[in-house]
Amino acid sequence: MPPSLPPTLRFVLCGSVDDGKSTVIGRLLYDCRQVFSDELRRVEQDSARYGTQGKATDFALLVDGLRDEREQGITIDVAYRSFETPRRRFIVADAPGHEQYTRNMATGASTADLAVVLVDARRGVLPQTARHTRIAAMFGVRHAVLAVNKMDLVEWDRDVFESIRASWRAIADEIGLAAVEAIPVSALTGANLTRNGTSASWYDGPTLLAHLETVDVEGGRADRPFRMPVQYVNRPHSDFRGYCGRVAAGAVAVGDAVRISPAGTGSRVASIAVGDDARDRAARGDSVTVTLTPDVDVTRGDVVVSADEPVEVADQFQARLVWMHDEPLAVGRRYAMKLHSREVGAAVTRIRHRLDVSNGHELAASVLRLNDLGTVNLATDRPVPFAPFDQSRELGGFILIDLATNATVAAGTIVFPLMRAANVKWQHLDVSKDVRSRLKLQRAQCVWLTGMSASGKSTIANLLDRRLTAEGRHTYLLDGDNVRHGLCRDLGFTEADRVENIRRVAEVARLMVDAGLIVIVAFISPFRSERDYARSLFAPGDFVEVFVDASLEACAERDPKGLYAKALRGEIRNFTGVDSPYEPPEHADLHLDTERLSPEECVDRLTERLDREFPAPPSPVTEDR
Template identity: 45%
Template sequence: MAPEHDLLRFLTCGSTDDGKSTLIGRLLHDSHLIYEDVLTSLEADSVTQGSAGDRVDLALLTDGLRAEREQGITIDVAYRNFSTARRTFIIADTPGHEQYTRNMATGASTCQLAVILIDARHGVLPQTKRHSYIISVLGIRQVVVAVNKMDLVGWSAERFAEIREDYRSFAKTLDFGEPYFLPLSALLGDNVVDAGDNLGWFDGPPLLEHLETVDADADVDLDHFRMPVQMVTRPNPEFRGYAGTVASGVLRPGDPVVALPSGLGSTVERIVTFDGDLDVAGPGRAVTVTLADEIDISRGDLFVKPGDAPQRAHQLDAMVVWMDEAEMEPGSSYLLQSANTVSNCTIRSLRHRVDINTGTHEPALGLGLGLNDIGRCVVASDRELTFDPYRSNHATGSFVLVDRLSNATVGAGMIIGAASAWDHAPDAALVRQRSEISDAERAIRFGQQPCTILLTGLTAAGKSTLATALERELFDRGKVSIRLDGENVRMGISRDLGFSAQERSENLRRVSEVARLVNGQGLIAIAALVAPNGEVRRRARDLVGADRYVEVFVDTPIEVCRERDPHGLYAMADSGEIPRFPGVSATYDRPADADLRVDTSTESVDECVAAIVRVLTERGFLRGPSTP
């Protein structure tokens, strides 16, 4: 049989009655993995409870609850283990009914691959899309789209192709690779274990062969060591061990480790298991670690390697799958349970809900999350949380929300990152004060329409020079503007900020808030900032308002920027004196949809300013309502 470590966890999902349980039963039956006494029992149950006609109803193998057999649906998650000569498998048979979506999400949370079933007669249904979106959110990248019941559509290649293209069109918005599309009949067995005789037009491998050969370790993180401590063991005075499961990375005796949140460090002496000591432990391995030093470590601490700490924050930006019939409303309080801590938390805000049919985001102002809804939330904890983004590490990047009174799990969360001030909703007690001067009156007085111009580019690209020249040009034209230069801002409203990605984001948020206030007074704001993150720039556009926002990409080559650099910042970044320097040791996201691109290495300052003025003129910002 297959070696124990070559393990693939997968689930079957899809809409109700798409054949998930039958598929698992057929997979086990045709692989000769059902014991004779179990098969005999299935044959007897099929007579009284089956729905497969004269055949053995293989769905009964996993549908074990009385309610499941009576209704012919899966309610709870059923697990089955089996092995072939190539690999060991754990299957999660998850329910398709919308009412039990929370059970499906639970079953999917530990899987590496998903088999999404589609009834060939009905095609892609809303629940198919909901399950696909949950799979995407849960970070499952390996997907098989099994078009089942091909026997009921005459084994039609055209129908299979139609469903394949329909699903592809929907799945463009999802975060997984190209699925493996497979036509099959779970009832008759074609393309489950063997190819069969009815799908000769399809030349791909059957389901079992694909499952045996797919790369199960494609997304395994071997670089960043994480091990939550689940228990401290002390069987005798001479032994103190720290038990847990390696979530990611690799550990060996002699490796240095740090325990969080204390930050105390030591060296690994032994890696102990029931079968003896190990020379190396990788992801998924349950071990007990002993250390060279006596340090204070308790359940809930997290072992990491020195210099490779996860993120820490009190507020999280997370996707939440809601699992309770009582609606989740912003401001509600719950217990937050993660891999290494339990804390009190509050849903600070709901940024948007997801329309699972289109993948689009629905504004959630004044709304909450209902049963089976998915939304992006800001979650605030009363204690600092240690985490990785869910995409990097499922174990340290996930959490569940628990109702304080019933102790029931009401939501599952996948952490995107630390929440920033961008995500904070204003206090409900605050009321925005309105001016008695209308926008039209200001436009007549100043002879202009308000806007915000963001000049973004690498350090020494020429942003401040252009901002100063543009301010002069607008002044000479009788326009009224305010210049928000990056260095000036950091000597004032952002003097408390450094240059990490989070702090750069907050700097742009503050500038954008000032620019919005300035625009509200009818003035033009000119901001000159590096602003290296494309997503943060998009949020600045949303905050100011797309109709008032002009993004100018100062696309000067980095070689020219280095030559101009008056303060030697690039040389300091090269030597490591300045960490996280955009263009050198940190990423600068080149704008793909800027309103204007200029290059100060090939265009003069006057030419660049003239190009910006043309854009402002074309969009109507440099004329008042009374100007022809």
Template identity: 50%
Template sequence: MAHQSDLIEQDILTYLKKQEEKSLLRFITCGSVDDGKSTLIGRLLWDSKMVFEDQLATLEIDSKKVGTQGGAIDYALLLDGLQAEREQGITIDVAYRYFSTDRRKFIVADTPGHEQYTRNMVTGASTAQVAVILVDARKGLLTQTRRHSYLVSLVGIRHIVLAINKMDLIDFDEKRFESILRDYEQFAATLGFTSITAIPISALNGDNIIEASANTPWYKGSSLLNHLETVQIEAKSKEQPFRMPVQWVNRPHLDFRGFCGTIASGTIRPGDELQVASSERTSTVARIVTMNGDLPEAIAGQAITLTLSDEIDVSRGDLLTTPDAPPLYTRHTEVHLVWFQDEPLKPGQSYLVKTAAALIPGRVAAVQYAVDVNTLEQKQVSTLGLNEIGVGRLELDRPIPFDPYRRNQDTGSFILIDRFTNATMAAGMFIAAAPEEAQQEQVTQNIAELDDGSAATFISLNDSFITGENLIDLTEKPENIMFNVSGDFLEYLAQGNRVLLRLRNTGQLIPLARLAYEHNLAFEFSRNMNQVDIILYKQSK
């Protein structure tokens, strides 16, 4: 099967030791639909002899049955295992495969190219170190090529391989290759990539996949596999501030209380001082416990149990940090969002926010802008739709510790979860702490005289920011009311936010309807026991 098969037979222990000492590279393939991503990985597995004999037999049968190569070997079928994928000839789910060479071990994620499955692509990219972005040499850069490039930059991937595929269909035209490379470099100039390596390939025929191809004598660079074997990736720095989310408090008996978790960043040793981010209580590390005994030192990526010298309150969901470089701690945050669902984002709606350390309610108070993936320009929007990417303000029910994503991906990322369906609505990355604004909508009142001479209570909705449940309670106000709405309040609604007004009875509906009519607003009506609930919002055009 593999290139080390002889060594396995001769000395299995030496083989295992060599495997243990090899570095591991995680990479993804991405790009637009039908650019050849699955075929490329299938070819890598085939040429690196990582296909078992029974897989080969099945592949030959499947290639004749559902293949797209006229009965010849269809390498994409090594990855596309779902029936729907084989019927349609596309990738839907993320497929992970492992292979190795004499120089390195690899875990590759084959991600879908269809815009509909962008959320699956983000899942695969979140753990990758290198992105292989495929481009069909006949079509050049497409919208999905640009979207995936922006997404991989957003999740922190800094090394790009621009694999210009299907060169055999354009007779390995060097000018076309150079033109696509120029277009991509111009587009990606602001994305912050450390390196962009362009390689002309034919995934189906194997040109420049394992070895240099005779069909591209004008190309002087390395083959794709050689580049993946030699690309230098920045390892997690031991010098980063220590972060460990507490996943479990281990209390097997009265004499032991340990805090279990995986170190997100930094290094820890017995005697080091630690701080609980939420309470700022400090203690020192007594022991670093593992199933194989105590350790003198632990680094990022290791799963450990810490015992502390002092009895301080630490619970599941807390974040243990170094007191010299604490994380940000606030409930007002600015974030990047990638929206995953057909149902658009509803600013003000309560979601569950799952971070590395906690699961708490929160809401997107406002969307500041969305990013046009073709031009990378910012466009003003009030909400986000399926696969749209934007920046917004996330407000949480209580403060949480976090780091900006650019500094620490583990403690700087989160997902939004629907509270009723448990569906993942969005992936997010913390940018910074947002400025704190007023916490409640102020409702002031005075008395006004109506045309018929009766008195009315004048309700003034001022410019303070609404948080919490976005609730204005009018159940204690009289039926005769009038509204005076500030421009900032209307702007708040124009940004896609919704406000719940709770009325004492239907008698207050008439002035509210007049308010909606005068300011071109919309509202939804529902009965709540003997009261009336109105959701007030600005309809998008």
């Protein structure tokens, strides 16, 4: 049997620009004899080429691998390196110091057990130092080391060190980092990094490496109940169905009673395998395949848990976010949320506050912008199994993904469920939408007209409403201007307000369709994601997206309200087509070109489509049989 590896410590090295993070890692690698001779020769050549440390070897070049990083002497992306000593194996993430790369810092912190917060002794604690410390704590790091670097440049002044330690300790105490250590170091010389420095006789603590070798970061995690998110259902043939995943917490043994969350179905563990090896037991960190008896319905994203200690299930949460995208967070906009191995639709329903990273103060905010930290209310489109992040990283950490671009826009942690929302259940109603529709001799549906201002939406919607009413259909028209006099009178025209405007109207339209009506919606609705959200509320085929198309020039020429002229003079802001974008439908159910077609011709095409797709039933009924 080969000797087992020493226990692994994952840590993130963070701090502000030019604090020396990459040099610290490079020095650790060099002093621990983890650098190949050819790699060292390359670094020595690059050191002479770039001259960042004069004639000395620049150990930062062992980590900064991108060309821009080497030329500018900065870290851009997270760099991961591994090394080991006889006592422990390490995986270290070198996080960028620039504020614009805060998202990369969040990535590095998300898997770390410990944070080494680096500070330049000449500059002390900076806002970015505080930001990184708060992000590390937000993503579950409970152990931290303050490494005050470049002490040789301040003559190893003890007063400088103590002042910096006191400033940073105040931040650590405020955010709840209890396990902290402060060490004066010089990465350039290696003093107190891997060997005791002789210039600081007043310091009698461990070197940074010695502390990393001995710190205990488990903190009782092995005693927590069993949790395993299912990543894959393994069914190679009809006689075998296994459930694959990584044990996120606790341990499980063959014969243990378990539950499948969120369904709550009970079963027992029939077998456990790690790779090709059968096991009687598996523990936290093991990647396993389990089989169950009796076999029950399990799918990717479910969580297998201890039968007597189930996880919570909810669909609304309070959460902390790091916003990671150039476009600001829009309240009400639908995103994809990836929580452990489950993906659901989600939207931020309220921004509770934004965090001032320099002092920890909670500030009122209507948006979150790039690199902002904030606390929000979050709603998912279905209940999900979870645990608060401070209990389980694996079940409480998530990302938000833009549905249009697949870009990761935020990383977050669940604080607690909003129990009021979690306790709200759907009430079964005996009278269905189909019954109400047949009583009205029609099929209920939502006809959603989208297009720029003055494209002709309201005119077409009004004509359609009149024609359908004359035919004996039961309709209702929701017009953009009319709704803003009541239901949405509190909303403006910012992107966030437009998102909320469409969310409210879509929900009202859904209720009206459920009442058996043909609902005609005439709204600019400029964003595809919001129109997609509206469509998602309806059963397949009950939503008809109609693109009322006219060029900007044609709309401005019509300009019945004089709005384009005001917008072009700068008197109206956030006006669609002028200084706010309109995203035309990519796959509209019907395209009406109002520069070629008259309003009557447009209505003809609409009614033809509706009659073809949604014929009225032959006779009314009074109840389902």
